[in-house]
Amino acid sequence: MTSRARWAGVLRTPVGAAAAVLLGAVLLLAVLAPLLWGGRADEVDTARILQPASAQHWAGTDNLGRDIFFRVLVATRTSVQLALLATALGVAVGLLLGTAPLLLGPRLGRLVTAAVNIAVAFPGLLLALSFAVIFGAGASGAVPAIGLAIAPGFARLTQTLSATVAGRDFVAAARIAGVGRFRVLLRHVLPNIAEPLLVNATMAAGGSLLAFAGLSFLGLGVQAPGYDWGRLLGEGLNGIYLNPAAALVPGVAVVLAGLAFNLVGEAAAKAVGPRTPTGTVRGDSFEDGPPAPVDRTGQSEAVLVVEDLKVSFGTVTPVRGVGFTLRRGEAVGIVGESGSGKSLTALAVAQLIEQPGRVAARRLDFLGDDLLRTPPRARPRLLGTSLAMVFQDPTTSFNPVQRIGRQLAEVAEQHLGDRRGPALARAVDRLRAVRIPGAARRARQFPHEFSGGMRQRAMIGMGLMGEPKLIIADEPTTALDVTVQRQVLALLAAVRAADDVAMLLISHDIGVVEQVCDRVLVMYAGRIVEDLPAAQLRDGARHPYTRALLGAVPDLATDRDQPLVVIPGRPADPAAPPPGCAFAPRCPLADDHCVRADPALLDDGLGGRVACWHAGELPEPVRAGAAVLSAATEGEGR
Amino acid sequence: MSELAFEDVTVRFGNGRRAMTAVDGVSLTVPSGAVVGLVGESGSGKSTLARAAVGLTPVSGGRILLDGRPLRPRGRRPLQMVFQDPYSSLDPRMTIGSSIAEAIPRGAVPGAAGRRDEVARLLELVDLPADRAGCYPAELSGGQRQRVALARALAGRPDVVIADEITSALDVSIQGTVLNLVRDLHRSLRLSMLFITHDLAVVRYVSDYIAVMYLGRIVEYGPAESVLQDPQHPYTRELLAAARRPGRSAPADLDTAPAQVADAEPADPHHPPSGCRFHPRCPAGPLVHADRAVCRDAAPTGDGRRNRAACHFADRAADRADTPPPGGPPGDPRS
Numbered sequence: 001m002t003s004r005a006r007w008a009g010v011l012r013t014p015v016g017a018a019a020a021v022l023l024g025a026v027l028l029l030a031v032l033a034p035l036l037w038g039g040r041a042d043e044v045d046t047a048r049i050l051q052p053a054s055a056q057h058w059a060g061t062d063n064l065g066r067d068i069f070f071r072v073l074v075a076t077r078t079s080v081q082l083a084l085l086a087t088a089l090g091v092a093v094g095l096l097l098g099t100a101p102l103l104l105g106p107r108l109g110r111l112v113t114a115a116v117n118i119a120v121a122f123p124g125l126l127l128a129l130s131f132a133v134i135f136g137a138g139a140s141g142a143v144p145a146i147g148l149a150i151a152p153g154f155a156r157l158t159q160t161l162s163a164t165v166a167g168r169d170f171v172a173a174a175r176i177a178g179v180g181r182f183r184v185l186l187r188h189v190l191p192n193i194a195e196p197l198l199v200n201a202t203m204a205a206g207g208s209l210l211a212f213a214g215l216s217f218l219g220l221g222v223q224a225p226g227y228d229w230g231r232l233l234g235e236g237l238n239g240i241y242l243n244p245a246a247a248l249v250p251g252v253a254v255v256l257a258g259l260a261f262n263l264v265g266e267a268a269a270k271a272v273g274p275r276t277p278t279g280t281v282r283g284d285s286f287e288d289g290p291p292a293p294v295d296r297t298g299q300s301e302a303v304l305v306v307e308d309l310k311v312s313f314g315t316v317t318p319v320r321g322v323g324f325t326l327r328r329g330e331a332v333g334i335v336g337e338s339g340s341g342k343s344l345t346a347l348a349v350a351q352l353i354e355q356p357g358r359v360a361a362r363r364l365d366f367l368g369d370d371l372l373r374t375p376p377r378a379r380p381r382l383l384g385t386s387l388a389m390v391f392q393d394p395t396t397s398f399n400p401v402q403r404i405g406r407q408l409a410e411v412a413e414q415h416l417g418d419r420r421g422p423a424l425a426r427a428v429d430r431l432r433a434v435r436i437p438g439a440a441r442r443a444r445q446f447p448h449e450f451s452g453g454m455r456q457r458a459m460i461g462m463g464l465m466g467e468p469k470l471i472i473a474d475e476p477t478t479a480l481d482v483t484v485q486r487q488v489l490a491l492l493a494a495v496r497a498a499d500d501v502a503m504l505l506i507s508h509d510i511g512v513v514e515q516v517c518d519r520v521l522v523m524y525a526g527r528i529v530e531d532l533p534a535a536q537l538r539d540g541a542r543h544p545y546t547r548a549l550l551g552a553v554p555d556l557a558t559d560r561d562q563p564l565v566v567i568p569g570r571p572a573d574p575a576a577p578p579p580g581c582a583f584a585p586r587c588p589l590a591d592d593h594c595v596r597a598d599p600a601l602l603d604d605g606l607g608g609r610v611a612c613w614h615a616g617e618l619p620e621p622v623r624a625g626a627a628v629l630s631a632a633t634e635g636e637g638r
Numbered sequence: 639m640s641e642l643a644f645e646d647v648t649v650r651f652g653n654g655r656r657a658m659t660a661v662d663g664v665s666l667t668v669p670s671g672a673v674v675g676l677v678g679e680s681g682s683g684k685s686t687l688a689r690a691a692v693g694l695t696p697v698s699g700g701r702i703l704l705d706g707r708p709l710r711p712r713g714r715r716p717l718q719m720v721f722q723d724p725y726s727s728l729d730p731r732m733t734i735g736s737s738i739a740e741a742i743p744r745g746a747v748p749g750a751a752g753r754r755d756e757v758a759r760l761l762e763l764v765d766l767p768a769d770r771a772g773c774y775p776a777e778l779s780g781g782q783r784q785r786v787a788l789a790r791a792l793a794g795r796p797d798v799v800i801a802d803e804i805t806s807a808l809d810v811s812i813q814g815t816v817l818n819l820v821r822d823l824h825r826s827l828r829l830s831m832l833f834i835t836h837d838l839a840v841v842r843y844v845s846d847y848i849a850v851m852y853l854g855r856i857v858e859y860g861p862a863e864s865v866l867q868d869p870q871h872p873y874t875r876e877l878l879a880a881a882r883r884p885g886r887s888a889p890a891d892l893d894t895a896p897a898q899v900a901d902a903e904p905a906d907p908h909h910p911p912s913g914c915r916f917h918p919r920c921p922a923g924p925l926v927h928a929d930r931a932v933c934r935d936a937a938p939t940g941d942g943r944r945n946r947a948a949c950h951f952a953d954r955a956a957d958r959a960d961t962p963p964p965g966g967p968p969g970d971p972r973s
Binding site for chain 2: 168169170172173174175176177178179187188191192337338437451453454481482483484485486508509510548549551552553554555556558560563564565566567570571586
């Protein structure tokens with residue numbers, strides 16, 4: 001979405017529309033009121049001094065008989081003008097101080113940062129008051145006072161935001177290209193932090209309007225004969241028992257104008273900030289597409305049976321009818337690119353899809369229990385003891401402030417009803433089982449004291465606290481170094497062999513899956529496009545996507561003189577699945593039929609399933625790829 | 639095209655007890671017109687070395703030479719870098735055309751029209767249509783962005799290009815395209831390149847020479863064929879064993895390390911082990927062979943060893959005929 005469209009969208013929300021109308025009215029009044037009613041506001045009428053509100057004078061009159069209502073309207077200009085002036089000063093000083101560390105280099109920059117940090121520690125109003133005393137009472141003193149009070153907070157915000165942007169690679173690239181510091185600031189840093197700064201400046205304007213009213217009220221702001229809302233409020237307050245309207249009207253004006261600025265800021269923040277997709281689920285979204293065929297082979301031993309699984313977020317359905325069966329001790333791998341729905345499939349099986357996601361399936365049986373119809377209260381027990389989950393990023397999957405041993409023991413306490421002592425003993429035992437050296441000592445350590453590989457082992461150990469029948473590993477080795485990867489894969493294989501545990505391994509790396517799994521499911525755009533034994537992957541793959549995946553990544557036997565297989569185009573957009581085969585736009589075999597009709601995943605009679613109208617055919621470009629593959633096999637023999 | 643040489647380069651971060659030596663006395667040469675693949679795990683210092691070369695990280699010791707002359711400490715260097723993450727390496731607020739134009743040296747092409755033509759030429763060089771110059775990065779896929787990043791690097795008329803993990807953030811189906819492009823560019827422009835990756839299979843595909851880095855030190859360096867076919871350092875062998883190869887292997891074969899070091903943790907770069915930094919994990923080291931205490935006490939050098947392997951027990955260069963001479967790599971094997 002372009003930023004213009006985003007801003008237009010904000011204007012259509014109730015808050016955005018109200019804020020815009022309110023701010024427009026305030027600004028319009030600031031411009032027009034002195035021109036229209038300037039005369040009437042200054043009209044002295046000694047015959048009617050200090051009159052209460054009446055039909056003639058809506059808010060009464062002051063001690064010179066002037067109409068307070070018109071004075072409030074006319075005061076809009078002074079109040080808004082001074083507030084904006086103070087904000088502009090504050091923003092300018094804040095920008096200078098905030099960007100100084102970037103321009104001055106690390107050493108001087110640190111000094112500026114420290115100074116700003118100290119200034120931020122003082123309350124803004126206190127700063128404004130003391131500055132107002134220093135600069136003297138009057139508008140010319142109050143503007144720098146409030147401006148300087150705004151500056152530290154704004155400087156800090158600028159600093160934080162610009163430091164984040166300055167750390168990004170594109171700034172590094174610009175510096176390598178010889179772009180100077182000042183130009184980097186103007187061209188790369190400021191445009192990327194402008195939106196949040198603008199939002200903040202708008203809010204600051206609302207704040208400074210209030211602060212100005214406060215100073216004037218105290219007699220430190222605008223001096224007679226000038227007047228602004230704060231001053232009118234102060235004057236009106238003297239006679240509040242005689243004429244409450246004289247104090248209320250300027251008060252309401254301050255509140256409304258302040259609200260106008262702050263609401264605009266809020267609405268703008270919503271436009272700038274991250275948004276969560278909203279939308280309603282279409283009634284038919286679960287009905288479209290050909291039904292996924294049922295895989296009924298050997299369901300007696302099945303640990304997990306999935307039929308026609310769909311996961312949707314609003315109108316987007318990233319998983320569109322996935323079906324497979326996992327038998328005892330079997331290892332099945334799911335490969336696919338990012339956005340193919342492989343991780344969501346795993347999360348859906350583990351019942352970890354959060355709102356607003358929706359999971360639907362014709363069948364989702366785990367150990368014979370239908371997960372979709374199990375009462376939610378019984379689910380954690382079933383999943384907690386029989387299912388182990390290993391995530392990609394071991395840094396985020398542990399609670400950083402709890403010792404590893406405790407976190408493992410908690411599983412046993414929660415799900416198996418163990419007491420504290422035995423639970424901890426089991427935790428140490430499980431850590432030993434996943435070959436963590438010095439298990440008893442390491443159980444007392446915190447997650448940050450573990451290396452990535454060790455943390456991943458501990459995660460597997462946590463899965464082993466119960467008696468898992470199924471391990472779901474979602475990219476378990478992607479965040480790890482290659483040599484550690486091998487250790488973790490070997491560990492998973494050992495765990496599986498020891499207890500005949502089934503495993504569902506999700507990976508983008510077809511090589512990893514090929515090495516560890518018995519069967520491979522290839523996913524593309526939310527569907528399984530091929531399901532085949534891992535041993536047949538190299539020469540039995542029949543879907544063009546599977547073949548291309550194998551050829552696109554070099555391995556140690558790839559012919560260096562041949563170009564790698566290229567899959568043209570970009571991965572399918574889960575938000576807009578095409579009516580036909582999702583891979584057709586990138587497929588060398590695609591014809592009109594492929595674009596129109598989505599092929600079903602059909603049993604190929606050779607122990608696999610494939611969803612392709614041209615399964616097994618070889619086009620020209622892929623033949624070149626096949627040549628690479630055959631050369632590769634020769635290379636291996638060398 | 640030029641030769642980039644690191645001479646005993648050291649990069650240290652922090653000071654006092656929290657100091658960390660990310661790069662420890664590295665000497666490495668990128669011969670003119672050759673691609674040198676630098677492999678190593680995270681924390682090995684390979685990216686730091688790259689950032690030091692382009693001036694993003696100050697060097698604490700040693701020199702970086704281009705054609706024998708030290709690089710200027712400030713300002714534009716004749717080196718360009720391509721970053722790992724194409725989503726953060728392009729300014730989202732700038733069209734890709736102006737991102738590329740920014741990197742063209744001042745005075746290299748005359749006038750605005752000249753710059754526009756140059757941008758078009760560069761885009762076509764990386765197989766993108768020239769009319770995409772007005773696009774913003776958000777409109778491009780990851781692979782296309784990485785190609786724009788390559789075009790921007792080439793815009794600086796670099797003598798040497800440094801590619802830091804340029805394929806690891808890309809989807810599998812797109813990696814091939816970028817690797818093909820790197821190879822084509824290298825062949826057509828005769829670029830000197832330092833190609834950094836953690837993936838030996840990728841490095842094998844694009845490199846003429848391979849350098850292996852472990853905990854801030856180069857542990858092996860030689861012609862690609864020699865390093866891959868006949869690795870001398872145990873760490874290189876371990877990396878090779880972990881790399882992708884076609885076909886299946888039984889689970890038991892996944893981890894073939896001796897039991898003493900099979901579950902060893904990667905060393906902490908803040909507290910590197912004494913002597914040979916690989917010894918706590920080494921299948922040929924003191925944990926497996928009790929008589930090899932020398933690994934704990936003395937840091938090995940690669941001088942005089944085959945592939946300059948920094949291992950006390952690697953083959954001596956004299957044992958073989960086809961050995962790179964010490965101090966530098968041999969000429970391009972294809973010339």
